[in-house]
Amino acid sequence: MNVDSLLHRWPHTTGALWCAAALVVSIVLACAVRRVRSHRSYQRDPLRVFSQQDKATVSAWCGGRCEHKPLLLPRCRARGTAGDHLVPHSKGGPTTLENLQMLCTRHNLRKSNKTPSRLYLYRLAARRHAYFPDGQPRLPRR
């Protein structure tokens, strides 16, 4: 390979390198922005734990059972002992009656601080239509 052939290829090679570098930089920036957004601090409700009265109220409405229902299976039959934030407290979910769902220990641990999908919330609201009293909010406001 002589110098003339290198000089002849130079413009095409650098163009491809610049495109690859620009692609890598844009991917890295997109990942950084996504990471910052996922770690942003939410405005948290100063009240962290549901009151015993709120838990007793919702527990009575749902028959003392866990409110989790898998997509194709019947509703969980275990006792709903844990008051869970539907929208997690760590993600700005309020400690209010409409953001409370009763879960068994297993489903509470499994849910952790995940935000439920729109489908899950829709299905929960539809189920709560049967056992929540009229006029009570069935889901937290988004």
Ligand SMILES: [Zn+2]
């Ligand atoms: Zn359960």
